[in-house]
Amino acid sequence: MRKILHIADLHLGFAHRYLDEHAASRAEEAVQTLERVVEWAIDSDHEVGAVLIAGDLFETHEPDSQLLGRVMATLKRIPTSGRTLVTVPGNHDEYSYPESVYRQQTRNWPGVLVTSPTFAPVATFELGGHPCTVYSLAFTAGLSGKVLTLAEEASSPKDGSATRPGAAASPPGIRIALLHGTLDADPTDRTYRIDSATLAKGSFSYAALGHIHKPAESRFGDGIALYPGTLNGKGFDDPGTPELVLVSFPGGRPRIERVPFPTREIRTQKVDLGRYETQEDLVTALERDPAPQAIVRLALEGFRPEDFDAGELLGRLAGSFHHLEISDRSLEIPAEEIERLEQQPTVKGLFVQLMRRRIADAQAVGDQKAVATAQLALEHGLAAFESVRRGH
Ligand SMILES: [Mn+2]
Known part of the structure; x- marks a missing residue:
């Protein structure tokens, strides 16, 4: 003792x-x-x-x-x-x-x-x-x-x-x-x-x-x-x-x-929606990693796939976790919106112009890694502008 x-x-x-x-x-x-x-x-x-x-x-x-x-x-x-x-x-x-x-x-x-x-x-x-x-x-x-x-x-x-x-x-x-x-x-x-x-x-x-x-x-x-x-x-x-x-x-x-001293796991899992082309890709990826004993919150970030549906996602994944919640901070900015932003005489507009030019330059020389990096920078940058607007 x-x-x-x-x-x-x-x-x-x-x-x-x-x-x-x-x-x-x-x-x-x-x-x-x-x-x-x-x-x-x-x-x-x-x-x-x-x-x-x-x-x-x-x-x-x-x-x-x-x-x-x-x-x-x-x-x-x-x-x-x-x-x-x-x-x-x-x-x-x-x-x-x-x-x-x-x-x-x-x-x-x-x-x-x-x-x-x-x-x-x-x-x-x-x-x-x-x-x-x-x-x-x-x-x-x-x-x-x-x-x-x-x-x-x-x-x-x-x-x-x-x-x-x-x-x-x-x-x-x-x-x-x-x-x-x-x-x-x-x-x-x-x-x-x-x-x-x-x-x-x-x-x-x-x-x-x-x-x-x-x-x-x-x-x-x-x-x-x-x-x-x-x-x-x-x-x-x-x-x-x-x-x-x-x-x-x-x-x-x-x-x-x-x-x-094991107790039930409670975790928040970040999910970058920008990595998935479609809702189906997203569901498939998350289903691959089930945690039936865990209490899980999926924190969604980044740009959504076009057919994204949070309700459907929750329904399809519910059985893979003890308890599942979704916190959706993802962004829905379609291509037309990006083009519109590019025309704006604002810091945000200049940022979009700069990133799109980088993407185009990288595409011209076939540098896929540079394309991906510039796209990521565009997404994160716009997400940052978005959070400023939302007051975070
Ligand atoms: Mn206490």
């Missing part, structure tokens, strides 16, 4: 409405992911001594009772197996409200539940022979600050505060901060700012962070601050990270390990 498993932002109970008929099964998958994670953590081969949940375990502060029962029963397996579990509320499942799940379940919550509105030691355990202490806070409106500060109990023994008469002695060993907030940036949501300088001053070795769903890792003092990312994405702009983060402290220094 020498490793910490650090997870965050599971957002259990999120409705995944964009998936239409697959929405309910996707929410179920997220709960099953937690069940798989716990199963993995209590497998002694994986050497996990403690599990830290860095906020937003639930999508809301009032998850429905069936979900709650299942999650609590699942998490209970961690302390039952002799491992430490620490859960801190996030901003989605905020502690502030009287009806918050964590206020309702304070006594029954498995393992350690963080309820302190100020940064304080919440759990101590041993990891590979090193004593470790976790410091945390449950953001509570009106009681917690908008910037993380070191209370006396959370200050480093080095700064002398713990040796003042009457002050409690700081627990020894490795210091870990478990926080749901924004690192070195002001938050836009109901949470707080965490400064790297504060973590360094507190002599922390590791900051187990949550809130930012995109994985990130940075250094402060002698420590590492890390956002593990969310295992199951909430959508195309928050696609999730299929890996677990493990932390150990060989020689007292933090060491990060990332273990692949």
Whole structure:
């Protein structure tokens, strides 16, 4: 037992409405992911001594009772197996409200539940022979600050505060901060700012962070601050990270390990329509690469084939993916339009003239590569003018 498993932002109970008929099964998958994670953590081969949940375990502060029962029963397996579990509320499942799940379940919550509105030691355990202490806070409106500060109990023994008469002695060993907030940036949501300088001053070795769903890792003092990312994405702009983060402290220094932990893939795939002569060519090419388990958005760009039909494309490809969406930013500029643009006394008109001349020159000497390059430049250039017009 020498490793910490650090997870965050599971957002259990999120409705995944964009998936239409697959929405309910996707929410179920997220709960099953937690069940798989716990199963993995209590497998002694994986050497996990403690599990830290860095906020937003639930999508809301009032998850429905069936979900709650299942999650609590699942998490209970961690302390039952002799491992430490620490859960801190996030901003989605905020502690502030009287009806918050964590206020309702304070006594029954498995393992350690963080309820302190100020940064304080919440759990101590041993990891590979090193004593470790976790410091945390449950953001509570009106009681917690908008910037993380070191209370006396959370200050480093080095700064002398713990040796003042009457002050409690700081627990020894490795210091870990478990926080749901924004690192070195002001938050836009109901949470707080965490400064790297504060973590360094507190002599922390590791900051187990949550809130930012995109994985990130940075250094402060002698420590590492890390956002593990969310295992199951909430959508195309928050696609999730299929890996677990493990932390150990060989020689007292933090060491990060990332273990692949497959979840359903969510991806955005760019498709340049300019590469296809006809709708049939386009459909055939996309059918060649099916992903029946994946949630896919096709981002269409470039000039459309003349017979292009987005609705037909969606219909024909639907069976090749778990869920398919089309985001159509493609351009429909027929040959007559190009000729018309060429006549315009504008920058755009000059650009079209220049590119068409290049195409013609390259055709005259039979340089097919130069023809293709000039055509591509014309398409991309017009697409760029188009995006300026659209205000992107
Ligand atoms: Mn979150």
